[in-house]
Amino acid sequence: MNEQTKILHSIPVDELTGAISTPIYQTSTYVQEAPGLNKGYDYARSNNPTRKVLEDLIAKLEGGSSGYAFASGLAAIDAVVKLLKSGDEIIAVDDIYGGAFRLFTQIYEKFGISVKYVDTTNAANVAAALSSKTKLIWLETPTNPTLKISDVKTIASIAQANNILLCVDNTFASPAAQKPIELGADLVVHSATKYLAGHSDLIAGLVVSKTKELGEKIKFIQNASGAILAPFDSWLVIRGIETLGLRVKQHSENAQKIAEFLQGQDIVKNVYYPGLSTHKNHKIASQQLKYFGGVISFDLKVDDKEFATQIVSNTRFFKLAESLGGVKSLICLPSEMTHKSIPREKRYQSGVTDSLIRLSVGLEDVSDLISDLKTALYSFNEFQIAHRNAFTA
Numbered sequence: 042m043n044e045q046t047k048i049l050h051s052i053p054v055d056e057l058t059g060a061i062s063t064p065i066y067q068t069s070t071y072v073q074e075a076p077g078l079n080k081g082y083d084y085a086r087s088n089n090p091t092r093k094v095l096e097d098l099i100a101k102l103e104g105g106s107s108g109y110a111f112a113s114g115l116a117a118i119d120a121v122v123k124l125l126k127s128g129d130e131i132i133a134v135d136d137i138y139g140g141a142f143r144l145f146t147q148i149y150e151k152f153g154i155s156v157k158y159v160d161t162t163n164a165a166n167v168a169a170a171l172s173s174k175t176k177l178i179w180l181e182t183p184t185n186p187t188l189k190i191s192d193v194k195t196i197a198s199i200a201q202a203n204n205i206l207l208c209v210d211n212t213f214a215s216p217a218a219q220k221p222i223e224l225g226a227d228l229v230v231h232s233a234t235k236y237l238a239g240h241s242d243l244i245a246g247l248v249v250s251k252t253k254e255l256g257e258k259i260k261f262i263q264n265a266s267g268a269i270l271a272p273f274d275s276w277l278v279i280r281g282i283e284t285l286g287l288r289v290k291q292h293s294e295n296a297q298k299i300a301e302f303l304q305g306q307d308i309v310k311n312v313y314y315p316g317l318s319t320h321k322n323h324k325i326a327s328q329q330l331k332y333f334g335g336v337i338s339f340d341l342k343v344d345d346k347e348f349a350t351q352i353v354s355n356t357r358f359f360k361l362a363e364s365l366g367g368v369k370s371l372i373c374l375p376s377e378m379t380h381k382s383i384p385r386e387k388r389y390q391s392g393v394t395d396s397l398i399r400l401s402v403g404l405e406d407v408s409d410l411i412s413d414l415k416t417a418l419y420s421f422n423e424f425q426i427a428h429r430n431a432f433t434a
């Protein structure tokens with residue numbers, strides 16, 4: 042059976058009524074027949090049938106044994122870190138999502154969990170950073186915003202040889218494009234806020250574990266800490282997943298064309314998109330990803346914040362906003378938005394220049410998106426005249 046068919050038909054028909062759409066069980070508790078005698082549900086923090094459908098669905102989609110749904114992507118990340126104890130160490134991708142960096146450094150370091158950040162695009166750096174205290178390797182691939190790719194299979198073999206857990210934040214790729222558990226990861230986390238839900242209408246997080254034993258530990262943490270996903274939001278994520286394959290395919294096709302368009306523009310300096318043969322990690326990206334995704338970043342030959350600000354403020358279809366993965370295109374200026382809290386020098390080391398612009402390419406017609414960008418890139422004659430030397434240099 043083809044994956045898309047398998048996914049659609051693994052969402053169960055409601056046994057009670059035959060409803061083809063998963064019912065939303067909006068309840069806090071369940072009436073018991075006798076003390077302790079129930080139908081498998083006692084309290085809705087512990088279990089909810091709507092949430093359970095989503096949890097089983099994401100486990101199937103990622104090829105894991107169990108899945109758990111959380112109130113946000115960060116709550117999902119938080120649940121994984123709670124597997125550790127004081128004295129343990131994490132080796133993490135240096136381009137890590139800012140919220141995960143904040144969680145690690147400002148919450149968990151004070152509880153005695155330390156984190157080493159390394160450039161994981163070279164697996165040897167991971168091996169070199171290992172110590173007897175390392176208990177978890179944390180990858181994001183592709184990363185935000187310059188879409189660096191790490192070799193999950195090679196890093197998984199390092200993790201396995203040293204009895205260390207490997208967790209992959211699969212938010213940017215989505216399981217339609219990349220399956221970290223098949224590549225050897227023990228855990229996958231998602232900000233389901235992005236591609237899985239896909240419509241910019243909720244905040245949600247997911248954890249999938251390779252083994253049942255690890256899943257039971259996550260389940261314990263989910264119930265003990267309580268950051269569960271609500272039934273209605275669970276239903277929306279299920280609904281989103283039904284079209285995930287179609288959406289990611291189209292997001293990627295649109296993004297490839299836009300990346301190629303941007304590469305041909307004189308005023309553009311670097312275009313970061315793993316589907317371009319010029320991308321630093323294009324080879325491993327081609328092996329690991331079925332689709333290259335909908336996120337593109339690029340910067341300008343005139344590395345000027347004012348110029349970049351004018352561009353991001355003057356698109357019509359690309360809406361100026363943080364986040365990604367929705368059906369409508371978004372544009373943002375990381376240096377002033379998502380990456381503002383990072384010191385300028387450190388930002389520049391990871392390619393986040395003042396003029397770096399990030400696109401989340403949506404599902405509009407790609408020719409409309411390209412003309413939108415063309416207009417925004419070339420309609421600032423006043424600015425360009427004032428900086429004529431730089432433009433003609």
Ligand SMILES: *Cc1c(COP(=O)(O)O)cnc(C)c1O
Binds near residue numbers: 140235
């Ligand atoms: C957005 C995001 C998160 C955080 O998810 P929330 O749902 O916003 O809590 C984590 N990782 C990545 C890669 C993200 O893009």
